[in-house]
Amino acid sequence: MPATVTLTGLGKNFGTMAALSGVTATLAAGQITGLVGPDGAGKTTLLRLIAGLLTPDSGTLEVLGHAAENRDAVRGEIGYMPQRFGLYEDLTVQENLDLQADLHDLDRATRRERFETLLQFTGLAPFTGRLAGQLSGGMKQKLGLACALLPRPKLMLLDEPSAGVDPASRRELWRIVRTMAGTGVAIVWSTAYLDEAERCDSFLLLDRGRLLASGSPSDFTRQLEGRTFLAELPEGQRHRIQRGVAALPPIADATIQGRSLRLVLKAQSALPDLTDVMGNSATTRPTRPRFEDAFVSLLQADRPPIAAPPVQEALTRSADGIAIEARDLTRDFGRFRAVDKVSFSVKPGEIFGLLGPNGAGKSTTFRMLCGLLAPSAGSAHVAGVDLGRARATARERIGYMSQKFSLYGNLSVRDNLDFFSGVYGLAGRRRSSRIAWTIESFDLESVVNLEAGSLPLGFKQRLALGCALLHEPQVLFLDEPTSGVDPLMRREFWSRIGGLAEGGVTVLVTSHFMEEAEYCDRLGIVYAGRMIASGSPDAMKQRFVTAELPEPTLEDAFVGLIREHDAGGQDAAAA
Amino acid sequence: MTSARTFFRRFGGLLHKEFVQIVRDPSSIAIALVMPVVLLLLIGFGISLDARNVRFGIVDENRSVETAGLFQAFANTPYFRPFSFLTSKAAEAALMRGDIEGFVVLRSDFSRRVADPIRAADIAIVVNGVDANNARIVTGYAQGVVATWLLGHRRDRAQPAVSPVTVENRYWFNPEIRSTNFIVPGLIAMVMTMIGALLTALVVAREWERGTMEAMLASPASMTEILLGKLVAYFVLGLGGLAVSVFIGLVVFEVPFRGSAEVLIAISSVFLIVSLAMGLLISTVARSQFVAAQLAFLVTFMPALILSGLMFDIESMPRWVQAVTTVFPARYFVSSLQTLFLAGTVWPVLLPNLAMLMGFAVLFLALAIARTHRSLE
Numbered sequence: 040m041p042a043t044v045t046l047t048g049l050g051k052n053f054g055t056m057a058a059l060s061g062v063t064a065t066l067a068a069g070q071i072t073g074l075v076g077p078d079g080a081g082k083t084t085l086l087r088l089i090a091g092l093l094t095p096d097s098g099t100l101e102v103l104g105h106a107a108e109n110r111d112a113v114r115g116e117i118g119y120m121p122q123r124f125g126l127y128e129d130l131t132v133q134e135n136l137d138l139q140a141d142l143h144d145l146d147r148a149t150r151r152e153r154f155e156t157l158l159q160f161t162g163l164a165p166f167t168g169r170l171a172g173q174l175s176g177g178m179k180q181k182l183g184l185a186c187a188l189l190p191r192p193k194l195m196l197l198d199e200p201s202a203g204v205d206p207a208s209r210r211e212l213w214r215i216v217r218t219m220a221g222t223g224v225a226i227v228w229s230t231a232y233l234d235e236a237e238r239c240d241s242f243l244l245l246d247r248g249r250l251l252a253s254g255s256p257s258d259f260t261r262q263l264e265g266r267t268f269l270a271e272l273p274e275g276q277r278h279r280i281q282r283g284v285a286a287l288p289p290i291a292d293a294t295i296q297g298r299s300l301r302l303v304l305k306a307q308s309a310l311p312d313l314t315d316v317m318g319n320s321a322t323t324r325p326t327r328p329r330f331e332d333a334f335v336s337l338l339q340a341d342r343p344p345i346a347a348p349p350v351q352e353a354l355t356r357s358a359d360g361i362a363i364e365a366r367d368l369t370r371d372f373g374r375f376r377a378v379d380k381v382s383f384s385v386k387p388g389e390i391f392g393l394l395g396p397n398g399a400g401k402s403t404t405f406r407m408l409c410g411l412l413a414p415s416a417g418s419a420h421v422a423g424v425d426l427g428r429a430r431a432t433a434r435e436r437i438g439y440m441s442q443k444f445s446l447y448g449n450l451s452v453r454d455n456l457d458f459f460s461g462v463y464g465l466a467g468r469r470r471s472s473r474i475a476w477t478i479e480s481f482d483l484e485s486v487v488n489l490e491a492g493s494l495p496l497g498f499k500q501r502l503a504l505g506c507a508l509l510h511e512p513q514v515l516f517l518d519e520p521t522s523g524v525d526p527l528m529r530r531e532f533w534s535r536i537g538g539l540a541e542g543g544v545t546v547l548v549t550s551h552f553m554e555e556a557e558y559c560d561r562l563g564i565v566y567a568g569r570m571i572a573s574g575s576p577d578a579m580k581q582r583f584v585t586a587e588l589p590e591p592t593l594e595d596a597f598v599g600l601i602r603e604h605d606a607g608g609q610d611a612a613a614a
Numbered sequence: 615m616t617s618a619r620t621f622f623r624r625f626g627g628l629l630h631k632e633f634v635q636i637v638r639d640p641s642s643i644a645i646a647l648v649m650p651v652v653l654l655l656l657i658g659f660g661i662s663l664d665a666r667n668v669r670f671g672i673v674d675e676n677r678s679v680e681t682a683g684l685f686q687a688f689a690n691t692p693y694f695r696p697f698s699f700l701t702s703k704a705a706e707a708a709l710m711r712g713d714i715e716g717f718v719v720l721r722s723d724f725s726r727r728v729a730d731p732i733r734a735a736d737i738a739i740v741v742n743g744v745d746a747n748n749a750r751i752v753t754g755y756a757q758g759v760v761a762t763w764l765l766g767h768r769r770d771r772a773q774p775a776v777s778p779v780t781v782e783n784r785y786w787f788n789p790e791i792r793s794t795n796f797i798v799p800g801l802i803a804m805v806m807t808m809i810g811a812l813l814t815a816l817v818v819a820r821e822w823e824r825g826t827m828e829a830m831l832a833s834p835a836s837m838t839e840i841l842l843g844k845l846v847a848y849f850v851l852g853l854g855g856l857a858v859s860v861f862i863g864l865v866v867f868e869v870p871f872r873g874s875a876e877v878l879i880a881i882s883s884v885f886l887i888v889s890l891a892m893g894l895l896i897s898t899v900a901r902s903q904f905v906a907a908q909l910a911f912l913v914t915f916m917p918a919l920i921l922s923g924l925m926f927d928i929e930s931m932p933r934w935v936q937a938v939t940t941v942f943p944a945r946y947f948v949s950s951l952q953t954l955f956l957a958g959t960v961w962p963v964l965l966p967n968l969a970m971l972m973g974f975a976v977l978f979l980a981l982a983i984a985r986t987h988r989s990l991e
Contacts, residue, residue: 087828090832091832092828092831092832111834114832114833114834115834117832119828119829119832119833120829121825121828121829121832122825123824123825124825124829125825125826125828125829125830126826126829127631127635127826128824129634129635129638129639130631130634130635130638134631134634137627137630138627138628138630138631139833140627141623141624141626141627141628141630142624142627142628142830142833142834142835143833143834144619144620144623144624144834170638186829196832
């Protein structure tokens with residue numbers, strides 16, 4: 040197959056930091072190449088280099104037969120979709136397409152024909168008059184794609200096209216892109232979702248600017264053939280058991296996956312006897328290795344092992360009964376109903392996930408439960424307090440960690456801890472003992488005098504969690520805590536969260552990230568402002584087991600639920 | 615090579631996009647057309663550098679017909695509200711309390727001296743100098759009142775005005791000495807700075823923030839075309855702002871316009887290009903709207919307000935500050951505007967200003983083009 044892009048020892052620095060170094064690879068026409076890696080791995084930098092938006096500092100780069108210096112010649116043959124799709128939100132769908140057509144100098148007849156095909160292809164035909172800013176995430180993504188496709192490029196660069204988009208739209212997008220690849224276009228698809236890598240024809244796995252692995256995903260996962268198992272977890276104490284199993288010498292990786300424990304063995308190891316840790320009921324069965332398993336074993340070989348996080352003693356007296364209760368929670372913004380009668384309850388010590396695409400109403404629900412936003416109707420109780428009456432009291436019992444960490448980047452770690460303990464009203468001995476506890480149990484001693492902004496992501500994450508826990512909250516709110524984080528860091532983080540939950544802390548997580556959802560005891564699926572289903576991850580998957588799909592993923596379940604919901608809506612409309 | 619047709623299609627597309635965005639985005643319209651109105655009305659009415667009804671003390675140690683006449687002369691002008699004091703001490707105390715802005719002292723031999731055709735009458739004027747500008751104006755007005763009164767007084771007495779030289783003030787170009795007449799034309803420079811520099815820097819920064827710039831740069835459109843599209847669109851918007859400002863100046867503030875409209879449009883266009891180029895230059899440094907706004911205020915808006923001669927007379931600034939003002943284009947435009955409105959098409963004033971503005975236009979445009987490359991670095 041002809042090479043469309045050839046990279047040789049490619050490197051790029053920003054200041055003194057190497058964003059990318061020594062990347063050598065070729066990308067073939069007619070293939071989907073997955074550019075995989077956590078945030079900060081260098082995915083966007085590599086795409087921008089290929090798109091000609093950055094110039095390399097070392098190595099060479101040849102795109103469609105032209106060297107980097109001679110890029111203008113092929114600019115019209117590259118389709119590029121940046122993150123957030125690069126659309127003009129105050130232009131309509133048609134105006135966005137017109138602009139692209141003008142930029143690529145398409146004549147009247149050509150553009151009429153291509154508009155028709157693309158609008159058909161993406162299902163946007165009924166929405167040409169709508170402002171791009173008013174489209175749903177999935178529709179924006181399709182419009183972004185249509186704009187990039189308009190000049191019939193030979194090379195398509197897609198920067199995290201599926202981030203935050205609902206799984207149904209994500210599948211739709213894959214279908215479109217797969218069709219494009221069939222016409223001979225070379226496609227580069229960057230993603231932080233590791234499960235997407237498995238669908239690509241080939242992949243480049245980046246970590247901290249270096250190319251860790253490349254090739255075909257099936258070859259990559261095949262190395263782990265015979266080393267992956269699922270063990271059934273007994274009710275309760277899932278996190279304690281997970282820690283116990285992970286500590287066994289032959290085990291490379293043990294992660295909670297709903298009711299099961301996913302095990303990856305180290306090379307040349309046999310499955311150990313699990314009855315000591317899991318009890319007699321332990322039943323294991325082999326399972327197909329996943330991309331993530333291979334990535335994790337690679338990272339473990341590459342990095343010093345992370346010390347197992349200390350088990351945290353019970354933080355709070357667990358409140359009896361119900362820790363979080365939302366009843367018919369509703370929120371309107373003008374004429375738009377962002378959240379529509381959402382009801383659920385969470386028991387103390389439970390990890391509950393609100394799962395849904397961007398714009399589904401997760402964050403609005405979340406803000407109402409944190410007391411940051413007043414509901415238009417309905418009520419919310421958190422840690423025994425009615426948010427409608429005593430928001431301030433409720434906030435004292437809530438810990439909050441946002442995706443952006445909300446740390447003061449130019450303050451030191453200690454200053455941040457001092458500041459947040461003051462904000463939460465800690466004083467005197469309690470304050471100093473809580474700060475000492477945080478530094479010790481989150482292993483922050485070595486960085487305590489460094490600026491928080493200069494810390495590696497893993498430390499930032501720990502510090503942010505530490506700050507949220509300073510005042511010993513009964514309920515912990517996490518807003519997409521591990522999206523874009525590498526799998527090892529995610530494991531470390533969730534192992535801490537598991538420890539906290541066992542100590543009686545109730546955890547509420549929002550996420551659009553299926554992998555995060557697997558760690559939850561129960562899930563509520565939020566879609567178009569409503570909670571369309573709730574239950575344990577396994578129960579949800581169970582509903583969609585079919586002959587063709589004996590082991591449905593959570594995403595399969597999600598897509599199925601959305602389909603049922605949409606069909607139900609149509610039935611109701613028809614009736 | 616890009617053919618002309620390709621260029622026009624591409625550029626037409628970009629231009630169309632800019633105009634659609636301007637029309638749909640209320641904040642652009644607000645800055646370009648509503649802001650000038652607010653700014654003109656607020657500053658035009660709010661800031662008047664004229665002295666009116668100044669509370670002024672007259673220390674009358676003479677208590678004569680003459681001093682009573684002079685008191686009346688002060689009372690008859692719209693500028694002063696006189697208060698009589700018997701001693702300097704009492705007047706000083708009143709000044710300290712802030713009851714009066716200043717006072718004159720008429721000595722006990724005032725009437726004798728006024729009658730003396732040879733010797734002039736000595737009058738002491740004491741003014742609160744905290745606000746130096748105001749103090750200068752009050753002093754000037756007070757001198758004027760005294761001089762006018764003296765002249766009239768001697769004429770009435772059929773005394774020949776013997777004092778060998780009498781100064782008679784005549785204020786050219788602005789006979790009523792209305793400060794609105796020179797502030798309002800100057801404000802047009804501020805409006806143009808706002809539209810040109812601030813708005814342009816903001817909209818470019820917004821494209822960076824929203825990621826649309828990245829998408830544009832990856833397309834065949836060149837950076838020059840993208841920026842040219844912005845330049846043309848906001849140039850048109852700027853001329854709209856000019857029209858609004860001139861209309862308000864002429865109709866609401868009744869500022870005279872003595873120059874030629876063509877020259878006004880020509881010079882404004884050149885200044886607008888300077889402003890736009892500054893805006894583009896700022897946008898090459900600032901990729902967030904916050905930074906863009908701050909920079910634009912600091913390097914374009916504030917100098918246009920303070921160092922342009924709009925508010926404060928450049929001639930009366932310290933030498934080194936005068937030197938600083940020469941690097942800010944606004945001063946050349948303010949001077950041209952004031953000339954066009956109040957004096958007429960005076961080429962000896964306008965030509966050097968126009969030349970400077972053109973120089974700035976070329977310089978800033980060249981810098982802006984040199985600093986923008988098709989790259990995200």
